[in-house]
Amino acid sequence: MTAATSSKAWIIDDDQSIRWVLEKALSKSGFETTCFSEATTMLETLEQQQPNVIISDIRMPGMNGLELLEKVHHDHPTLPVIIITAHSDLDTTVAAYQGGAFEYLPKPFDVNDVIEQTKRACESLTTHHDEPELLPTAGIIGDSAPMQDLFRTIGRLSNSSIDVLINGESGTGKELVAHALHTHSPRADQPFIALNVAAIPADLMESELFGHEKGAFTGAQEQRTGRFEQANGGTLFLDEIGDMPAELQTRLLRVLSEGIFYRVGGHEQVVVDVRIIAATHQNLEQRVEKGQFREDLFHRLNVIRIKLPPLRERSDDIPALAQHFMTKSASRLEVDTKTINRATLDILTTLEWPGNVRQLENACHWLTAMSASNEIRPEDLPDDIRDSEGVSSRSINWETQLNAWARQQLADNQTDLINNAQEKLESVLISAALESAGGKRTEAARLLGWGRNTLTRKIQSLGLDL
Numbered sequence: 001m002t003a004a005t006s007s008k009a010w011i012i013d014d015d016q017s018i019r020w021v022l023e024k025a026l027s028k029s030g031f032e033t034t035c036f037s038e039a040t041t042m043l044e045t046l047e048q049q050q051p052n053v054i055i056s057d058i059r060m061p062g063m064n065g066l067e068l069l070e071k072v073h074h075d076h077p078t079l080p081v082i083i084i085t086a087h088s089d090l091d092t093t094v095a096a097y098q099g100g101a102f103e104y105l106p107k108p109f110d111v112n113d114v115i116e117q118t119k120r121a122c123e124s125l126t127t128h129h130d131e132p133e134l135l136p137t138a139g140i141i142g143d144s145a146p147m148q149d150l151f152r153t154i155g156r157l158s159n160s161s162i163d164v165l166i167n168g169e170s171g172t173g174k175e176l177v178a179h180a181l182h183t184h185s186p187r188a189d190q191p192f193i194a195l196n197v198a199a200i201p202a203d204l205m206e207s208e209l210f211g212h213e214k215g216a217f218t219g220a221q222e223q224r225t226g227r228f229e230q231a232n233g234g235t236l237f238l239d240e241i242g243d244m245p246a247e248l249q250t251r252l253l254r255v256l257s258e259g260i261f262y263r264v265g266g267h268e269q270v271v272v273d274v275r276i277i278a279a280t281h282q283n284l285e286q287r288v289e290k291g292q293f294r295e296d297l298f299h300r301l302n303v304i305r306i307k308l309p310p311l312r313e314r315s316d317d318i319p320a321l322a323q324h325f326m327t328k329s330a331s332r333l334e335v336d337t338k339t340i341n342r343a344t345l346d347i348l349t350t351l352e353w354p355g356n357v358r359q360l361e362n363a364c365h366w367l368t369a370m371s372a373s374n375e376i377r378p379e380d381l382p383d384d385i386r387d388s389e390g391v392s393s394r395s396i397n398w399e400t401q402l403n404a405w406a407r408q409q410l411a412d413n414q415t416d417l418i419n420n421a422q423e424k425l426e427s428v429l430i431s432a433a434l435e436s437a438g439g440k441r442t443e444a445a446r447l448l449g450w451g452r453n454t455l456t457r458k459i460q461s462l463g464l465d466l
Contacts, residue, residue: 006049007122011034014060025111053121058085074102080121097155106148144314158184166279168308171356174279181236190234195220198240212264235275242282253297311353318349325364342374342405
């Protein structure tokens with residue numbers, strides 16, 4: 001796909017280097033480009049002529065990108081605007097899409113992606129929405145690529161009430177994402193009702209979902225409204241949907257298809273309008289193959305699927321998450337917020353975290369309550385983290401470990417780091433080589449790349465008891 005030579009792309013960014021890169025790349029792809037360092041001048045020019053597409057940063061002096069988007073969308077509703085930014089979070093992503101942005105690209109972006117989206121913008125009409133509204137934060141934190149993809153997905157769905165299926169390991173924040181989908185949707189002012197299917201006994205699940213009439217069974221002393229009725233007009237979040245009993249899967253499918261049901265023991269139809277967001281840590285395709293989950297229900301739920309990354313796949317987010325949880329815990333315990341030093345963060349970012357974000361939050365709460373110091377150091381970490389017991393440690397390269405050691409030494413005002421590190425490094429390597437060589441010094445020296453005499457001198461100078 002090539003751009004027509006007449007296609008005009010306007011670039012607005014206060015960073016000259018970004019303007020230069022985009023101008024060169026788009027010009028090479030056949031676009032006629034014009035650059036602006038701020039929005040006001042661009043808007044004045046827009047009164048005289050109009051491009052085929054606008055590419056704008058968000059954070060700029062004066063009018064920011066979202067304000068510019070609102071102005072352009074109001075005055076030129078068919079003009080596509082691509083938003084780029086180095087400061088991306090869920091609220092701004094959603095606001096961009098709700099404001100009518102054609103696409104939203106977080107920095108650092110792939111230039112080829114910008115070119116492709118610019119071509120698409122020139123060839124397609126954008127779907128325009130109401131003016132943007134900055135909605136309350138959903139509390140989702142992350143600058144990593146997987147989280148930026150998640151923000152964009154939520155943004156694209158922000159004007160829809162389509163059903164969503166969320167996949168993710170336990171502790172990845174499936175309910176938080178479900179709540180964000182609801183908060184940034186046309187149903188935001190209606191109820192959000194959550195139900196963990198796995199936590200409800202099978203014999204109570206039907207009543208929990210659909211309610212019951214008085215006298216429907218022993219103990220039913222009054223009419224009870226089920227979760228579907230409670231969520232009418234809003235969103236029902238069904239967590240761990242894979243654990244739903246087979247007989248209830250049939251009833252759920254009927255409600256999703258027809259929007260009607262009967263309370264347990266009832267004879268009067270109940271009509272509801274409910275958006276379903278389902279979540280599971282299980283592989284539903286495998287459960288379908290084994291006959292443990294209805295295939296038709298799976299396809300009914302699997303309209304839009306969101307896969308949440310485990311924490312180990314977005315370790316770049318751990319420092320920000322950890323500090324957020326430290327602040328949250330300090331507020332809950334009514335104490336001063338403690339900080340986590342660099343060496344400790346280096347350790348935290350190299351762990352597997354099988355319990356994901358929930359496990360990290362629990363660890364931060366423990367540190368806030370139990371650490372005597374206002375600065376969290378490696379020795380303050382709980383035993384299960386420090387000793388990697390209960391937390392499967394990823395393969396950590398020696399540079400990462402050396403980096404953590406050096407930062408801790410500097411934090412403790414230690415000096416002569418080079419000599420100290422060299423002695424420790426040589427001692428470790430010599431011991432490892434001798435162990436591998438079965439104690440044979442000639443073979444150990446060969447493994448180390450030394451002569452036998454050099455190895456003997458090193459053992460003596462380091463005072464090694466080998």
